[in-house]
Amino acid sequence: MKKLNYPFKKEDILDLSVGDMVLISGKLFTGRDAVHKRIHEGQDPPVDLKNQIIYHCGPVILENNGKYEVKAAGPTTSIREEPYEWQVMRDYGIVGVIGKGGMGPKTLQGCKDYGCVYFHAIGGAAQVLAEKIKSVDNVYWRDLGSPEAIWELSVEDFPCVVTMDAHGNSLHEKVEGSSNDMLKGLL
Numbered sequence: 707m708k709k710l711n712y713p714f715k716k717e718d719i720l721d722l723s724v725g726d727m728v729l730i731s732g733k734l735f736t737g738r739d740a741v742h743k744r745i746h747e748g749q750d751p752p753v754d755l756k757n758q759i760i761y762h763c764g765p766v767i768l769e770n771n772g773k774y775e776v777k778a779a780g781p782t783t784s785i786r787e788e789p790y791e792w793q794v795m796r797d798y799g800i801v802g803v804i805g806k807g808g809m810g811p812k813t814l815q816g817c818k819d820y821g822c823v824y825f826h827a828i829g830g831a832a833q834v835l836a837e838k839i840k841s842v843d844n845v846y847w848r849d850l851g852s853p854e855a856i857w858e859l860s861v862e863d864f865p866c867v868v869t870m871d872a873h874g875n876s877l878h879e880k881v882e883g884s885s886n887d888m889l890k891g892l893l
Contacts, residue, residue: 708722710728714758722868731862734758736856741856755798759803761827781835806828838865
């Protein structure tokens with residue numbers, strides 16, 4: 707098990723390989739479809755994303771007297787961000803993306819070109835992952851709605867596994883290839 711602590715450093719990201727189990731502590735920013743689309747259309751994000759990690763998540767957050775409580779924070783399906791993620795890597799210098807289900811060839815190439823990794827978080831464990839969030843430090847672009855806003859979170863020992871690394875390796879490609887080979891053998 708590897709630990710990745712904020713502030714995130716490019717050399718630590720480059721040291722990660724497909725299959726590494728990682729515990730992340732520090733800052734994460736959520737970003738889903740509407741955030742990626744807005745950035746793609748030319749609006750700069752309201753926060754500096756250089757050396758940051760974007761979490762594909764629409765957390766369930768309750769607000770009470772100006773304080774936030776995260777009730778659920780599971781990953782959302784990442785492939786919807788495939789048309790945009792490489793651009794966010796290139797233009798804003800993110801070093802990591804967390805989601806579920808993997809991403810495609812544009813993102814894999816972006817990981818290789820810009821020194822980024824894709825982390826797979828556990829789907830179906832939204833309440834367990836919410837317990838790893840120690841605070842909500844800010845929220846941006848609330849006009850997009852709560853699930854689509856950018857939530858700035860502080861996490862401790864947030865568990866995930868590297869499934870795309872900065873060296874062009876993809877666990878998703880490997881699994882798809884072996885599955886196709888198996889299917890051909892069955893047919």
